[in-house]
Amino acid sequence: MGGTSVLRIAVLGCGRIGRMHAANIAAHPRARLAGVFDVSREAAMEVGAREATTVFETDEDVFASEGVDAVLIASSTSTHADYIEKAVAVGKAILCEKPIDLSLERVDRCARIIGKSSLPIMLGFVRRFDPTHRATRAAIVNGDIGDLHQIVITSRDPAMAPAAYMEVSGGIFRDMTIHDFDMARFLLGEEPETVSAVGSRLVNPPLMERCNDWDTVSVVLTTASGKQCVILNSRQAVYGYDQRVEVFGNKGMAVSENRRTHDSVRFTGEFTSRGAPYLNFFIERYAEAFNAEIGAFVDAVENGTAPEVGFEDGRRALVLAEAAGRSIQEGRPVETSEVI
Numbered sequence: 577m578g579g580t581s582v583l584r585i586a587v588l589g590c591g592r593i594g595r596m597h598a599a600n601i602a603a604h605p606r607a608r609l610a611g612v613f614d615v616s617r618e619a620a621m622e623v624g625a626r627e628a629t630t631v632f633e634t635d636e637d638v639f640a641s642e643g644v645d646a647v648l649i650a651s652s653t654s655t656h657a658d659y660i661e662k663a664v665a666v667g668k669a670i671l672c673e674k675p676i677d678l679s680l681e682r683v684d685r686c687a688r689i690i691g692k693s694s695l696p697i698m699l700g701f702v703r704r705f706d707p708t709h710r711a712t713r714a715a716i717v718n719g720d721i722g723d724l725h726q727i728v729i730t731s732r733d734p735a736m737a738p739a740a741y742m743e744v745s746g747g748i749f750r751d752m753t754i755h756d757f758d759m760a761r762f763l764l765g766e767e768p769e770t771v772s773a774v775g776s777r778l779v780n781p782p783l784m785e786r787c788n789d790w791d792t793v794s795v796v797l798t799t800a801s802g803k804q805c806v807i808l809n810s811r812q813a814v815y816g817y818d819q820r821v822e823v824f825g826n827k828g829m830a831v832s833e834n835r836r837t838h839d840s841v842r843f844t845g846e847f848t849s850r851g852a853p854y855l856n857f858f859i860e861r862y863a864e865a866f867n868a869e870i871g872a873f874v875d876a877v878e879n880g881t882a883p884e885v886g887f888e889d890g891r892r893a894l895v896l897a898e899a900a901g902r903s904i905q906e907g908r909p910v911e912t913s914e915v916i
Contacts (some may be wrong), residue, residue, distance in 0.1 A: 722827025
């Protein structure tokens with residue numbers, strides 16, 4: 577760690593999630609924000625001023641800096657694999673937002689280039705670090721619900737993203753459901769072997785037609801032993817950011833519910849069970865998880881251990897996304913072995 581007592585992390589990308597990561601790193605007791613870079617100089621200067629940190633002129637300056645131990649990649653998806661390769665080449669640890677790339681072929685090429693590097697490479701599947709989701713997984717691991725039979729993951733955004741974003745997002749499975757694919761693997765304890773998906777264009781049909789995408793999807797993942805995971809996604813939930821996980825076994829069930837600003841519920845002559853709205857979107861809903869993610873990354877680098885969620889986890893989630901897309905296009909269940 578460059579002879580310092582804290583991990584010096586530079587952030588590549590100063591969009592919404594990059595700004596949040598920069599603030600979290602700056603506030604972390606065992607990390608230091610070593611600087612930021614963005615292709616938009618204005619965006620980088622804004623974050624640099626707010627966090628009182630270095631603003632790098634180029635991305636190459638980040639990788640060349642002796643004052644940077646690690647990089648957090650929050651730039652556009654098209655840069656992720658390139659940045660991972662560059663960071664490995666100069667010996668800097670990596671925390672990269674999902675996905676590694678939209679193309680499984682590019683991900684596999686990246687894997688070959690970085691070879692068997694022992695550097696910590698962590699993928700930003702932040703939901704693994706949510707306290708309630710982790711407690712739900714503990715109910716499986718500890719045997720509280722007995723033998724796991726079924727999982728239901730519900731993930732619905734509060735509103736459709738802008739058209740400019742949707743057109744370059746890579747589609748719902750690579751952009752949105754990929755988090756749920758990782759959560760499914762986190763909870764199932766074995767790899768899904770069959771993927772069956774259906775998709776509809778119900779929220780914004782013209783935009784979805786133009787993007788050759790779907791805004792409403794259901795996916796069923798099945799493992800070799802018969803465990804099932806159902807994933808439900810929508811690009812628009814008028815009642816807010818809908819994030820639920822249910823695990824069911826032969827001895828019971830555990831549920832991770834939606835989060836609210838507070839849990840007070842009102843009952844009057846006009847309505848019953850009226851509560852506060854759900855937390856606004858992913859930055860608010862997963863605030864604790866994003867902080868825990870930075871801590872887990874620092875732990876992995878300090879201890880020289882493999883990150884809890886690594887490069888292969890990113891690849892496996894993309895395999896499931898590819899299989900789901902094929903399932904809709906071909907109207908049949910798709911074996912993951914067909915994709916791998």
